[in-house]
Amino acid sequence: MTTNAPRPEVLRYTAFSSIPDGGNPAGVVLDATALSDDDMLAIAADLGYSESAFLTPAPQGFDGQEGRAYSIRYFSPKAEVPFCGHATVATAIALADRTGPGELTFVTRAGTVPVEVTKEGGTVTATLTSVEPHIEEIAHADFAEALAALGWPVTDLDPAFPPHIAFAGARHLVLAAATRARLADLAYDFARLEALMHRLDLTTLQLVWRESATVFHVRDPFPVGGVVEDPATGAAAAAFGAYAREVGLVPEDAVLTLHQGDDLGRPGVLTVTLRAGDPRIRVSGTGVRIG
Numbered sequence: 535m536t537t538n539a540p541r542p543e544v545l546r547y548t549a550f551s552s553i554p555d556g557g558n559p560a561g562v563v564l565d566a567t568a569l570s571d572d573d574m575l576a577i578a579a580d581l582g583y584s585e586s587a588f589l590t591p592a593p594q595g596f597d598g599q600e601g602r603a604y605s606i607r608y609f610s611p612k613a614e615v616p617f618c619g620h621a622t623v624a625t626a627i628a629l630a631d632r633t634g635p636g637e638l639t640f641v642t643r644a645g646t647v648p649v650e651v652t653k654e655g656g657t658v659t660a661t662l663t664s665v666e667p668h669i670e671e672i673a674h675a676d677f678a679e680a681l682a683a684l685g686w687p688v689t690d691l692d693p694a695f696p697p698h699i700a701f702a703g704a705r706h707l708v709l710a711a712a713t714r715a716r717l718a719d720l721a722y723d724f725a726r727l728e729a730l731m732h733r734l735d736l737t738t739l740q741l742v743w744r745e746s747a748t749v750f751h752v753r754d755p756f757p758v759g760g761v762v763e764d765p766a767t768g769a770a771a772a773a774f775g776a777y778a779r780e781v782g783l784v785p786e787d788a789v790l791t792l793h794q795g796d797d798l799g800r801p802g803v804l805t806v807t808l809r810a811g812d813p814r815i816r817v818s819g820t821g822v823r824i825g
Contacts, residue, residue, distance in 0.1 A: 542566065544577060547624035550766040550802035550819035552657055557795065557802035558766035559824055560624040561586030578609035584761045585610050587621035592641055603639040610759030615737055617644040617703030619662060619768015619817055626651050626660040627821035644703040661818040662768065667702035667776030676734060680707060683727035690716045696781055702772035702815050704737040717743040718797055720753055728757035740770040752794045765795040766802035772815040775806040786810040
């Protein structure tokens, strides 16, 4: 640490799974007030998870319930990211383990994110509500470069899914595989994709395959974070929900199930809820402490 303060307790939780070996693990520091940016980055790099979350008190004057509102920052092993869904879920469940279920509010670089934590039996579930999302088209040259970096010919894509960049707290390029086999065969050019993602300010690529009207399988390359693949990606799930609704793939009011992590041996399930009349996206998942 860059100060004389003792190293804070670093908790380890997985999100979007009720078993420690599933979902996406995250580091959680419930009191990061003594940490510098370099300290937080060093902890995230030492853990090696795709992201870790660091809590400090909510900004002065923020109108939130006392003891239930926090500022939160997210670091990958290589850089800070504006918003991370799985680390938000992990942090909310870590707090619920200490103070009980209920409503929480997190102030992120991307905006304010409410989270509701519920407990049924021994299962704890957190539901985050995204900031207002939007989607945008991608230039043809950038789309072609993404496919080249992935090693995917355009004929392997599902034509029902137009390529777009989607945002619900962070930017993700959505591309859809025509088959489950195409999605499973992921061996990309790390440096080439990383360079493109930096140029377009992307956090991950959201690669999807549609199993049924509301069930999808997804994978998320994350080279800009120093991670080959993110096992379960709540921010991308929110962005995908906005994308799917905006391009007319699903109704305005829908519940989508996203399976992620199966190809990494860390299966997880993300529930994406769309509500008519509300542009925000809700992403739900279970979580549990590791170790």
